[in-house]
Amino acid sequence: MIRACGVGVSYGSVHAVTDVSLSIAPGLTVLSGPSGSGKSTLLRVLSLVERPSRGEVYVHDVPTSSLSWSELRVLRSKEIAVVFQNPGDNLISHLTVGENLRAAGAADLSLLDRLGLGASATWRIGALSGGQQQRLAFGCALARGASVVVADEPTSQLDARSADLVLETLESLPVPAVVASHDPRLVALADLCVPLAAS
Numbered sequence: 339m340i341r342a343c344g345v346g347v348s349y350g351s352v353h354a355v356t357d358v359s360l361s362i363a364p365g366l367t368v369l370s371g372p373s374g375s376g377k378s379t380l381l382r383v384l385s386l387v388e389r390p391s392r393g394e395v396y397v398h399d400v401p402t403s404s405l406s407w408s409e410l411r412v413l414r415s416k417e418i419a420v421v422f423q424n425p426g427d428n429l430i431s432h433l434t435v436g437e438n439l440r441a442a443g444a445a446d447l448s449l450l451d452r453l454g455l456g457a458s459a460t461w462r463i464g465a466l467s468g469g470q471q472q473r474l475a476f477g478c479a480l481a482r483g484a485s486v487v488v489a490d491e492p493t494s495q496l497d498a499r500s501a502d503l504v505l506e507t508l509e510s511l512p513v514p515a516v517v518a519s520h521d522p523r524l525v526a527l528a529d530l531c532v533p534l535a536a537s
C-alpha cells in the first residue's frame with residue numbers, strides 16, 4: 339500500500355537517497371547498505387515524516403505530495419507504526435507489559451502469547467530483556483492497527499540472543515514491515531531486500 343517512485347532526497351549537495359522505486363509488499367522488506375547510504379532517510383520518507391526532494395510516495399495510490407502536513411500526519415497515525423532503535427523509546431516505562439499493550443489500543447492481551455510474553459502481563463518494562471521489550475514494541479505497533487510497521491535498526495542495540503527474539507517476531511508479523519538494517523541475519527529473512535549504495 340506504500341509505493342515509492344523515483345524518490346530522491348538531497349540535503350544541499352549531499353544526495354542521501356538517489357532514485358529509489360519500490361513497493362512495500364506483504365512480508366518483510368529490508369533496506370540494507372553501509373552507514374550513510376540513506377537507509378534512515380528513506381525510512382523517514384516512507385513513513386511520511388519527511389517529504390522527498392524528488393519523486394513521489396503513494397499511499398493506497400494517493401500521491402502524498404498532494405497532501406498538507408496535517409493530512410500527512412493523520413494518514414501516518416492511521417496507517418504506519420514506527421518502532422525505534424532503542425527499546426526503551428517505544429514503551430511507557432511506568433506501565434506494565436499488559437498496560438502498554440492496552441495503551442496502544444489492544445482490546446485484550448491475547449497478543450502477548452504470540453509474542454512469547456504471556457506470563458509477563460503484570461511485569462514492569464524494566465524486568466524485560468531488550469529483546470522482549472522490542473517484541474512488545476512490535477506488539478504495540480500491531481495493536482495500533484497500522485497497515486505497515488516501520489523500524490530503523492531494531493536489533494542494533496541488542497545482544498545476539500535478544501536480537502534472535504526480534505528476528506522471530508519480524509518473521510511472523512501479520513502486516514507488512516519495512517526495516518533498515520545491516521544485520522546479515524535480518525537481511526537473510528527479507529522477502530524483498532533493497533540494497534542502497536553509499537553516495
Ligand SMILES: Nc1ncnc2c1ncn2[C@@H]1O[C@H](COP(=O)(O)OP(=O)(O)OP(=O)(O)O)[C@@H](O)[C@H]1O
Nearest residue numbers: 349352353354371372373374375376377378379380
Ligand atoms: N537532516 C539531514 N541533514 C543533512 N544531511 C543529512 C540529514 N539526514 C541525513 N543526512 C545525510 O544523508 C546521508 C544518509 O544518511 P542516513 O542517516 O539516511 O544513512 P544510514 O544508511 O541510515 O546510515 P547509518 O547506517 O549510519 O544509520 C548521510 O550522508 C547523512 O549525513
Ligand SMILES: [Mg+2]
Nearest residue numbers: 377378379490
Ligand atoms: Mg540509519
